[in-house]
Amino acid sequence: MGLKDLIQKYSTAGPRYTSYPTAPQFTEKLDSIAYRKDLQKNGLSNVKPLSLYAHIPFCENLCYYCGCNILITKDHGRGASYVESLLGELRTVAGLLGERRVLSQIAWGGGTPTFLSVDEITRLQKGTLELFRLTEDAEVSIEIDPRVTSHEQLERLRELGFNRVSLGVQDFHPEVQQAVNRVQTAEMTASMLSFCRKIGYRGINFDFIYGLPFQTLERFERTVDQILEQRPDRIALYNYAHLPSLRPHQKILEKYPMPSADERVDIFLMAYERLTTAGYRAIGMDHFALADDDLAKAISTGALYRNFMGYTVQRAEDMIGIGASAIGEIGNGYFQNIRETKPYQDAIEKTGLATLRGCQATEEDLKRKWVIQRLMCKFQLSYIEYEAKFGDNFSSHFSWELERLAPFFEQGILESSPHEIRVSDLGRLFIRNVAMLFDEYLRKPQAATYSRTV
Numbered sequence: 001m002g003l004k005d006l007i008q009k010y011s012t013a014g015p016r017y018t019s020y021p022t023a024p025q026f027t028e029k030l031d032s033i034a035y036r037k038d039l040q041k042n043g044l045s046n047v048k049p050l051s052l053y054a055h056i057p058f059c060e061n062l063c064y065y066c067g068c069n070i071l072i073t074k075d076h077g078r079g080a081s082y083v084e085s086l087l088g089e090l091r092t093v094a095g096l097l098g099e100r101r102v103l104s105q106i107a108w109g110g111g112t113p114t115f116l117s118v119d120e121i122t123r124l125q126k127g128t129l130e131l132f133r134l135t136e137d138a139e140v141s142i143e144i145d146p147r148v149t150s151h152e153q154l155e156r157l158r159e160l161g162f163n164r165v166s167l168g169v170q171d172f173h174p175e176v177q178q179a180v181n182r183v184q185t186a187e188m189t190a191s192m193l194s195f196c197r198k199i200g201y202r203g204i205n206f207d208f209i210y211g212l213p214f215q216t217l218e219r220f221e222r223t224v225d226q227i228l229e230q231r232p233d234r235i236a237l238y239n240y241a242h243l244p245s246l247r248p249h250q251k252i253l254e255k256y257p258m259p260s261a262d263e264r265v266d267i268f269l270m271a272y273e274r275l276t277t278a279g280y281r282a283i284g285m286d287h288f289a290l291a292d293d294d295l296a297k298a299i300s301t302g303a304l305y306r307n308f309m310g311y312t313v314q315r316a317e318d319m320i321g322i323g324a325s326a327i328g329e330i331g332n333g334y335f336q337n338i339r340e341t342k343p344y345q346d347a348i349e350k351t352g353l354a355t356l357r358g359c360q361a362t363e364e365d366l367k368r369k370w371v372i373q374r375l376m377c378k379f380q381l382s383y384i385e386y387e388a389k390f391g392d393n394f395s396s397h398f399s400w401e402l403e404r405l406a407p408f409f410e411q412g413i414l415e416s417s418p419h420e421i422r423v424s425d426l427g428r429l430f431i432r433n434v435a436m437l438f439d440e441y442l443r444k445p446q447a448a449t450y451s452r453t454v
């Protein structure tokens, strides 16, 4: 079966597995009281570095494809009080964690984190570093929108320890940009990239989306030409998730011609082939990195890890999520904050935490989480390692799954030896489909809506 046939066969809706169990399993039974207990227990029993994710939801303008938790406003006066809420939440968390105060990763996402002024950025990062210490090789990253980010903000962020940036681009074609309400010239992006490089940011990422209105194979080829001219260190190439039932503003895009399912496959295949020929390595699913980038090197060294921030080389077992809608992972539990900004801030003011819902992983979930993590990050799964860790026989525990993996072996997506499954280079494209076989919850009736796997 050719690559195009495989993509057509396996393009289905499925989770991204930034957690297991995935978000649809979260319930409101887990609230701030449970989160408080888990933080306290964890602070006493674990001394390893943590990750921190801060969600800043504000954006000045709405991009019509957007699937993030955002608040559209031009009122920059909202930034200062929001920063105080983030720091209020962080103080509560730090107090409960006790002595466990080291971070190996910080990521600010949104929304648009650079909606905050230089002073607010400084207040948030300095406030964080009064409570937590960074490891020497910590990855400190921020998502930036080149349309609204100033050199002064980027310089201050560098002084404050930020060393990675991710730039939203999506497509370079003017007609596509007009339709999605995000006009950002290639020159604007190139100039921001070169400034970021000049002042020392590394692992610079560009985000792109295929499946947007007015995109065609020829037009996206031109976008790929421009990507290759600019040569960012990392590229994320996402399949557009059109989910107007969850994001009503996406309905606006329905008045425009959209690429068909077949055209989307052609666009992805063209981009995949051109990027990999030009020196990018496919990291897994929708990510690419230049061979000398840390993310690409981490495939060979086995240091790749995956959490709510996506792929990373800084493995931290636990992650604190602060801000509206942020998700954290502590011990065997996941906890998500209230999604709306004002109720989030009110809850922080009243109790210091704003947990809305969460999930405690069962013994069975932990086994499946381990298997999915191995497949998605190490692209390899050793039965012997599993058995040493969990004390039961892999082949009998997962006999249902092993039976159903057969087509993946026949199609070259997986390779096997007596006690191991390996994901081939080609197989990385279909890794979500492989992981889905190990996801017990997908066998139960459910109403969750996911993006497409490829």
Ligand code: SF4
Residues within 6 Å of the ligand: 058, 059, 061, 062, 063, 066, 067, 068, 070, 110, 111, 112, 145, 168
């Ligand atoms: S800038 Fe990013 S987060 Fe804000 S609306 Fe556009 S896509 Fe969404």
